[in-house]
Amino acid sequence: MRYAFFSLALSLLAGPLAAFELEERVLFDSPGEGPTLRILSTTDIGLMRPVIEAFLEENPEISIDYHAASSTEVMLALTEEAAEFDVAISSAMDLQVRLANDGYAQDHRSDATRGLPEWARWHDQVFGFTLEPATIVLSRDDFEGMDLPQTRQDLIALLRDNPEQFEGRIGTYDVRTSGLGYLFATQDARTSETYWRLSEVMGGMQARLYCCSDDMIGDVASGEIAMAYNVLGSYADARTDLHEDIHIIRPEDFTTVMMRTAVIPETAQAPDAAGLFVDHLIESSWAQENSSFSFLGVTPQGLAQSASLRPIQLGPGLLVYLDRLKRRQFLEEWSAALVQQPE
């Protein structure tokens, strides 16, 4: 390995550097004279590492300083803090669109971006490079000998029929703290009323609320909970070590598909290197059929063929749920459904 690579506990380091909260920081230091690309991302370094290493293979003069943070922190860093990053990667499509809409992003045009389908880019500023479904993850132990629920209606019926088995053993995002959870919830609510009925049921069974997909997957695998709703399918797929213990279900009534998106912030110091990196992301995910990329839970072809897969559209519609009033109302409604006091 040519790169001096180190991971630091960022509570030590991030404090004096930035006011926003970092979760992780990794430096891929190249011996070359080239620029250092500062990436701010909601994606765990573990999942990004192969892509980054492939990029550095092609561009050995560039160094990469990778920062991981939550989606809200990413947004905050780039707007309020005006922190200088060259690429912002986020699973929160709404926040990325908002960045671009409000003028915090810069244009990037290349052969790679032109190759993207119309719905996978917005304003030449937001570029989708993954397709990741929101899935239901079930514990194999708990569903031993049972028909697996394939739709939300199945799930509602199942929970209603077996309250004692699932009481306190359902997990889902806490949409108050998770940007991605909020995105999934709002899209679900927009797509079907079933979401609210399911939420009522889950709330009635003391659903546990999580910050992250990884935690939910872990708890399902360990049998801590029996099922988790709206888990990132790409993360679940990536945990091949746990596939013995879990089922990954893409609901047949509809499966929300999220795009991880990259934005080059207005304040980028190395926009050219950033453009190269964004092109690399797009090419390694869209262009290659069998890429080593761990995020392609859904291929563009699969998307075209399946009726139940519903990709979230990049566009101004995403701004609606970011509205102060709209968000407050949604969270009130959501809390009323999910955070019920036990009777």
Add this chain to the structure above:
Amino acid sequence: MSIFRAGTGSIRRRLTLQLLASAALLAVVLFVIVFNFARQIGAESQDRVLAASAASILEATAVQSGEIVIDIPYFAFSMLDNANDDRVFYQIAQDGEVLTGYDDLQTARGPGSAPNFATVAFRGEVLRVVTQTRRLSSDGRPVNVTVTVGQTRDAQAEVLNRISRMAVALGIGFFVVSALLAILAGRVTAESLSRLAASVSRRGPEDLRPVVADVPAEMRPLVRSLNAMIARLSGAFNRTEDFIAEAAHRVRTPLATVRAHAENTLRRVDREENRDSLREMIRAIDESSRAAGQLLDHAMVSLRVDQLELHPVDLHSLTRELADKLAPVAEMRDMDIRLNRMAGAEVMGDAILIQNALRNVLENAIKYSPADTAIDIDLQVRDHRAYVSIRDQGPGFRPGEASTLTGRFTRGENAAGTIGSGLGLTIADEVARAHNGQIEMTNNTEGPGACVTLSFPLR
């Protein structure tokens, strides 16, 4: 030399240029109209979507337990999505106080509750904004909720771009087609004019029939006046011919009468001084009679030369008849007219004119030669030409004088005592030239006397 005034140019070019200029103007007007129309339509359609968006937000505004609740529908913004990914901004205010959205967004102010539109600058972009207000009642007091939705205009600009490119192509296409039509129109118009010109100039000089060329309606007045002019011209020709004949008659008759009276009187008068006066009187009468005759002949010759009509003329018999006719005159002076080598020759021309020319030459020979001499006439053919030469045995032409004698009213020095007007050789010269012929005046090489030769091309 040109009888046309300069500066009027060519009808074809003028017509073509005028049509081209108007085609260019129309093309520009077409472009401007299409462009403005497109801009208006584009702006209107964006305004409509913006208004629908604002209306859908107001629609979702309600009062719940004394509080304003606004549930912005998803489609309020998603309907603004377009291929150019135009950016969207909004603001919702209650009685002027911003509830949510972009605080610094400028609203479109205007009277009434109808949507107001404005184009404003916002964060370095130009936005089209709509502002619409809805009045609600909360706890019995009125509340105004104002929604402003703004959008960048990239899509509109692109559509406008596309349409203006199309409009430019349309304008150019229109111009090219009109230009071709203009050139064609110019050519067709010019052609009908030149057809008329050709049909007029093709006709012979004697052809004074009216023009019947098929011409466009606009040119009919021209043809009509042209025909009227031709009619007047041919009338004038006929009248002039009649007039000359009439005038010759009217002048000669009284002069002949006066001369007869004077001669009668001379016979009866004995006093020598009276007789001298009478002789001078007779001489003056002869001079006048000759002058009038020659003038009228000359006029007639000029007229016939102007509209020369060619017919075959047998020069041989014409010369013979003329010699016979003047033989009595010659005899009065004991002169002999000898026809020597007389070849047969036929020429194209006006017999009256040719006869007139030969007669004047023969008269001169008789007039300017002493009595009791002979006049020799020869008709020869050489190199496709007929040569009629008349030789006398008189004094001949003075050296250097011959070339001037064809001038009008020009007489030689030897003419002092003889009656004449100086038009005879003028007539002969004009007739010869009108027939592509020549008159040559020399003196005989052997012996004294003048030799005048008229030559004409053979038929």
